[in-house]
Amino acid sequence: MIPAGPLPITPLSSPPDRIWRVPGSKSITNRALVLAALADGESTLEGVLHSDDTRHMRSALEALGIGIEDAGPHTLVVKGGRRRLRAPGRELFIGNSGTTVRFLAALACLVPGEVVLVGDEHMAKRPIADLVDGLRQLGADVECATGCPPLRIRGGRLKGGTLTMRGDRSSQYFSAVMMAGPFADAAIDLRVAGELVSRPYVEITRRMVADFGGRIDEAAGGFTVHPAAGYRPRAYPIEPDASSASYPFALAAAAGGAITVPGLSEGALQGDYRFVELLEQAGARVSRQADATTVRSDGRLRGIDVDMHHISDTVMTLAAIAPLLEGPTTIRNVANIRIKETDRLAATVAELRRLGQEVTHGDDWLRIEPRPLTPALVRSYSDHRMAMSFAILGLCRPGITIEDPACVAKTYPTFWEDVERCRSASGG
Ligand SMILES: O=C(O)C1=C[C@@H](OP(=O)(O)O)[C@@H](O)[C@H](O)C1
Ligand SMILES: C=C(OP(=O)(O)O)C(=O)O
Secondary structure, X not given: OOOOOOEEOOOOOOOOEEEOOOOEOHHHHHHHHHHHHHEOEEEEEEOOOOOXXXXXXXXXXXXXXXEEEEOOOOEEEEEEOHHHOOOOOOOEEOOOOHHHHHHHHHHHOOOOEEEEEEOOOOHHHOOOHHHHHHHHHOOOEEEOOOOOOOEEEEEOOOOOEEEEEEOOOOOHHHHHHHHHHHHOOOOEEEEEEOOOOOHHHHHHHHHHHHHOOOOEEEEOOEEEEOXXXXXXXXXXXXXXXXXXXXXXXXXXXXHOEEEEEEOOOOOOOOHHHHHHHHHHHOOOEEEEOOOEEEEEEOOOOEOOEEEOOOOHHHHHXXXXXXXXXXXXXXXXXXHHHHHXXXXXXXXXXXXXXXOOOEEEEOOOOEEEEOOOXXXXXXXXXXXXXXXXXXXXXXXXXXXXXXXXXXXXXXXXXXXXXXXXXXHHHOOO
């Protein structure tokens, strides 16, 4: 059960020393659903995340003609194939799920007929014009009045050829083209204008497309998406979510103590696993086992100066524990966090200042000088990561109340249960 209304966070009464299991990866679940939907036959996805973002993806794919059945608490059987795709006859609601709207915008180009993708009021502010323009370069018929969702796509085929998109807004535009692209009439020469943000997510996509039988090569200035006869259905294991794991890892580091997250280690597909390296730089000890990672600390950490361009979903996790570190913490090169669930740079700065911290910032950076914490109601901006990040601070120090605990449902609906489990295992 997700608590309703403002939630005061009681600090742990002793340092945590426990195992904390996080649910499956949102990024891998939503890619696996798309790839399995396009694979001819039955795929079994294990370790699936059930959350708002993956539910939106699932119900949209079902409305497009794909069969999806539960075969266990975290197992889905997907009956896919391009030939199953049909126009849904109603608008598809995608909430505020960036992966869902971007991945489906490209997939919808393969659907014979009209697909309309509609989000909530936050999604209506998230840019998608670069992807729309990119899909038009492949001959797609896409309407998008404001440069943000909703989108209307009249699909059937993608013609292949050269497609250039700017790389600094969202890697999801590239992942979207990479997953639908093998079904184009010819190879796609996918070019990146400028630097590509969130690069590790594109690597997840390339790897997963290959796992389902497609091929994407790196090429001068971008990538070549090769045409494929189709994707191969298969059994697919989904890793725990590395962005969700940043919360227990940060808690172990900031509170002192030890937390082990099973299922994530050195070979993790997800770039956000590298968040543990920042904790290491701050003075925590990280031990990477065969199939688990443990973060330990004595609770005395120093501030760090870091570039988080490629792991920006964990910016708020670091920023929220920065008040507990010795010396300033500087986070650089994160302009694209301004176009996520909310303007995360402005939101983080505002909430840290509300908590009495000295914060300076520019368009793509922020710097936090720790000051004594002022108790406060921390606003959530309907952003799951704002709520979860500042909850970690509240588990370390008194006086933090989270305005909207329910917004964690986007990617981690069992977050508060896991917090309580940690408290009971810690004797708090
Ligand atoms: O491809 C993905 O699964 C994601 C890519 C990232 O977005 P951007 O590429 O927009 O930075 C990340 O923030 C998001 O949570 C998930
Ligand atoms: C940015 C995020 O999600 P998305 O872009 O998939 O909505 C996130 O989960 O932090």
